[in-house]
Every structure is written in C-alpha cells, then in structure tokens.
Amino acid sequence: MAISMASASLPIFRTTLKNLSHILDKGLAHAQARKFDPQVLTVARLAPDMLPLTRQVLIACDGPKLGIARLSGVEAPKFEDTETTIEELKARIAKTLAWLDTVPVEKIDGTEDKDITFPVGREATRTMKGEAYLKHWVLPNFFFHVTTAYAILRHNGVELGKADYLAGAQ
Amino acid sequence: MAISMASASLPIFRTTLKNLSHILDKGLAHAQARKFDPQVLTVARLAPDMLPLTRQVLIACDGPKLGIARLSGVEAPKFEDTETTIEELKARIAKTLAWLDTVPVEKIDGTEDKDITFPVGREATRTMKGEAYLKHWVLPNFFFHVTTAYAILRHNGVELGKADYLAGAQ
Numbered sequence: 001m002a003i004s005m006a007s008a009s010l011p012i013f014r015t016t017l018k019n020l021s022h023i024l025d026k027g028l029a030h031a032q033a034r035k036f037d038p039q040v041l042t043v044a045r046l047a048p049d050m051l052p053l054t055r056q057v058l059i060a061c062d063g064p065k066l067g068i069a070r071l072s073g074v075e076a077p078k079f080e081d082t083e084t085t086i087e088e089l090k091a092r093i094a095k096t097l098a099w100l101d102t103v104p105v106e107k108i109d110g111t112e113d114k115d116i117t118f119p120v121g122r123e124a125t126r127t128m129k130g131e132a133y134l135k136h137w138v139l140p141n142f143f144f145h146v147t148t149a150y151a152i153l154r155h156n157g158v159e160l161g162k163a164d165y166l167a168g169a170q
Numbered sequence: 171m172a173i174s175m176a177s178a179s180l181p182i183f184r185t186t187l188k189n190l191s192h193i194l195d196k197g198l199a200h201a202q203a204r205k206f207d208p209q210v211l212t213v214a215r216l217a218p219d220m221l222p223l224t225r226q227v228l229i230a231c232d233g234p235k236l237g238i239a240r241l242s243g244v245e246a247p248k249f250e251d252t253e254t255t256i257e258e259l260k261a262r263i264a265k266t267l268a269w270l271d272t273v274p275v276e277k278i279d280g281t282e283d284k285d286i287t288f289p290v291g292r293e294a295t296r297t298m299k300g301e302a303y304l305k306h307w308v309l310p311n312f313f314f315h316v317t318t319a320y321a322i323l324r325h326n327g328v329e330l331g332k333a334d335y336l337a338g339a340q
Contacts, residue, residue, distance in 0.1 A: 003282055003301050008178050012305050046216070046325045112173055131173050135182050140336060143313030150314075151321045155216045166310060 005071065006108035009134055013064035013100060013142065019167045020060060020146050021093045023153060023160060027053075028086045030158045038086050044152050053152045057089045060145035061096040067138035068100060070116045071130055072107035175241065176278035179304055183234035183270060183312065185338035190230060190316050191263045193323060193334050197223075198256045200328045208256050214322050223322045227259045230315035231266040237308035238270060240286045241300050242277035 001007070031038040043052045051059070058081055069076035077099055083089050111130035118133070120126045128137060147165075154160050171177070201208040213222045221229070228251055239246035247269055253259050281300035288303070290296045298307060317335075324330050 001282060003173055003175055003178055005173055007301065008173055008305065012309070015306055016310060046321050047327075050324060112171060131177065135178065136185055136338070137336065139182070139309070140186060140313060141332075143310060144317050144320075144332075144335060147314050147317035148321060151216050151318060154220060155325075157217075162311075162314075165314060166307065 004109045005111050005130065005134065006105040009064075009068065009071070009108065009138070010100060010103075010105070012139070013068070014097060016142070016146055017061070017064065017093050017097055019165055020057065020149060021090050022167055023150055023164050024057070024086050024090055024093075026160060026164060027153045027158050030153075034157075039084070041153060041156055041158075042084060042086060042089070044156050046148065046152055046155060050148075053149055054083060054089065056145045056149040056152065058083065058092065060142060060149060061092050063138055063142040063145065064100060065096050066118070067134065067142075068103055068108060070118060071111045071114065071134065072103050074103050074107060174279045175281050175300065175304065176275040179234075179238065179241070179278065179308070180270060180273075180275070182309070183238070184267060186312070186316055187231070187234065187263050187267055189335055189337045190227065190319060191260050192337055193320055193330060194227070194256050194260055194263075196330055196334065197323045197328050200323075204327075209254070211323060211326055211328075212254060212256060212259070214326050216318065216322055216325060220318075223319055224253060224259065226315045226319040226322065228253065228262065230312060230319060231262050233308055233312040233315065234270060235266050236288070237304065237312075238273055238278060240288060241281045241284065241304065242273050244273050244277060 027041050028038050031041060042054045045052045061079075065076045068074070077095075079092065079095065083092050114130040115127050116130055116133040117125050117127045118137075150160060150165055197211050198208050201211060212224045215222045231249075235246045238244070247265075249262065249265065253262050284300040285297050286300055286303040287295050287297045288307075320330060320335055
C-alpha cells in the first residue's frame with residue numbers, strides 16, 4: 001500500500017511513545033535498584049539551560065498530539081503539564097496514545113498541501129504545507145525530545161541500549 | 171502532491187544533514203573562541219560506554235546512505251570511517267549529501283512493500299518491508315544520532331538552540 005500522511009505519522013508516534021514509556025520504566029527500575037529518589041532523574045538535564053527530563057517527555061507527547069490535531073483538524077485535549085513523577089509521565093504518554101487512537105485516519109490522509117499555521121515561540125506563527133510540517137517540523141522535534149530523554153537517563157547511568165529506543169520496530 | 175517514499179525520506183535527510191554540518195560549525199567556532207583543541211569535542215561522549223561525537227556523525231551519515239541504497243537498489247559508495255576532525259566530519263556529510271543527490275527518485279518511490287534485509291549487530295540480519303524499514307528503523311536511528319551529536323556539543327557548552335537543529339525547515 002502507498003505511504004500516506006497517516007501511515008507516515010501515526011505508527012511512528014505510537015511505536016516511539018511506547019518505547020519512551022519503556023525507557024522511563026528502566027529509569028525508574030534503576031533508581032529503585034540503586035535506592036535513590038527517581039525525582040533525581042526527572043529533574044536531570046544535560047546542560048544547565050536545557051530542559052529537564054520531565055519537560056522533554058511532555059514535549060515529546062505534545063508534538064504528536066498537536067501535529068495530528070493540526071493536520072486532521074480534530075481538536076486535541078488540553079493537558080495541564082503538572083506531571084512530576086515517572087509514573088505521571090507514563091500516564092501522560094498513555095493519555096496521548098489513547099487520544100491518537102481516536103483520530104480518523106482519513107482526516108490525516110490527503111493533508112499534504114493543507115496550510116498549517118502554528119506558534120513559534122511566544123509571539124510568532126509559522127505556516128507550512130502539511131507534508132513539510134510533518135517532515136521538517138513535527139518528526140524532527142519529536143525524535144529530538146525522545147532522544148534527549150533517553151540521553152539524560154543514559155548520562156545518569158541507566159542501562160539503555162538502541163534496542164530500548166527501537167524496541168517496537170516490527 | 172501525495173507523499174511518497176522518496177519525498178518522505180530524501181528531503182528529511184538533506185535538511186537534517188545540512189543542519190548537522192551547521193551544528194558542527196558552531197562546535198568548531200566555540201572551541202576556537204575558547205582556545206581549546208576541537209578534538210576535545212570530537213572525542214566527547216555523554217556516557218563512558220556511549221559513542222563519541224565522531225561516531226555519532228558517521229552513523230548519522232551512513233543511516234541515510236544505506237537506507238536509500240537498500241530501498242532504491244542503487245549501490246552506495248563505501249567510506250572508510252577515518253574521520254577525526256570536525257572538518258573531516260563536515261566533508262563526510264558533504265560526500266553523503268552529494269551521493270544522495272545522484273539517486274533517482276523513481277527508484278525510491280514505490281518501495282513500500284519491498285523486502286529489505288539488513289544487518290543487525292555482527293551476526294544477524296533482519297527483514298522489514300520498505301515502508302516499515304524507513305519509518306521504524308532508518309528515520310528513528312538517523313534522528314537519534316543527529317540529536318545525540320547535538321546533545322554532546324550542548325553538554326560541552328556549545329551555544330546551540332532548537333533553531334540550529336531545525337534551521338533548514340521551510
């Protein structure tokens with residue numbers, strides 16, 4: 001079957017968000033095994049002016065949610081960004097996955113040339129065609145935040161390997 | 171125009187490899203401004219058992235090369251992995267981009283259901299359909315290594331922001 005806007009987006013988000021949840025499981029297990037507070041990991045950063053693990057995960061969740069909402073025209077639920085624990089972050093991923101499952105594929109397909117306008121920073125917007133928005137904005141951002149979450153945990157001694165990041169690949 | 175296997179791959183690789191080259195430029199400029207040897211950056215790692223910047227960049231180059239070669243059936247040039255300096259890494263990116271430009275789009279399009287067999291580790295192979303291979307293997311791996319290269323530099327004080335990573339987004 002030909003690749004489509006839905007097939008080029010939803011399965012990637014589903015697989016990778018599930019892998020992110022699995023990666024967080026390994027972070028939690030590591031903290032418990034070493035008997036340190038898992039919050040040490042959720043506030044960890046790779047640089048003082050980079051976002052901590054918590055925000056990396058929240059942004060990794062909101063990228064697919066907002067991307068699919070804008071492409072499909074289906075309104076996305078607003079979540080409050082109050083998560084602080086690994087369990088709460090995992091619940092946020094689960095909520096995001098559950099919402100993605102409700103969006104009809106046919107509303108995403110055919111949006112290659114749809115104008116998508118989205119906020120950039122606090123005071124500007126940007127407009128891109130649907131296909132460019134998916135390929136050059138949503139996907140790179142999504143993988144950026146998932147990989148950074150992985151890197152924060154890996155840098156803090158959690159035993160992760162590429163198999164954890166690619167775990168769901170069929 | 172409908173999204174296709176070529177349009178879902180080549181433009182992403184081109185944009186992101188150019189951004190990676192730009193990110194390396196900023197790393198080099200940072201080292202020169204602070205008067206330290208740029209090799210400090212090329213051998214830097216986020217964890218003792220993670221690959222250094224050099225290897226992250228080489229793998230980020232080989233992912234698109236091998237991915238497009240396998241999808242298209244066009245043989246890819248073999249590069250020797252001898253790069254150690256930022257200038258050499260940038261040349262490797264340029265060689266990779268130049269080769270990608272030679273692959274006919276029509277050889278990549280229509281490969282959604284083509285069986286792609288590729289090595290996994292040293293002693294195994296895996297087979298995936300072309301579309302799944304692109305979405306669940308090539309793209310996640312590619313962004314993983316580009317983001318990790320970014321994170322290594324950022325962790326070492328190079329002033330990078332999301333605009334550098336997304337710079338070429340149209």
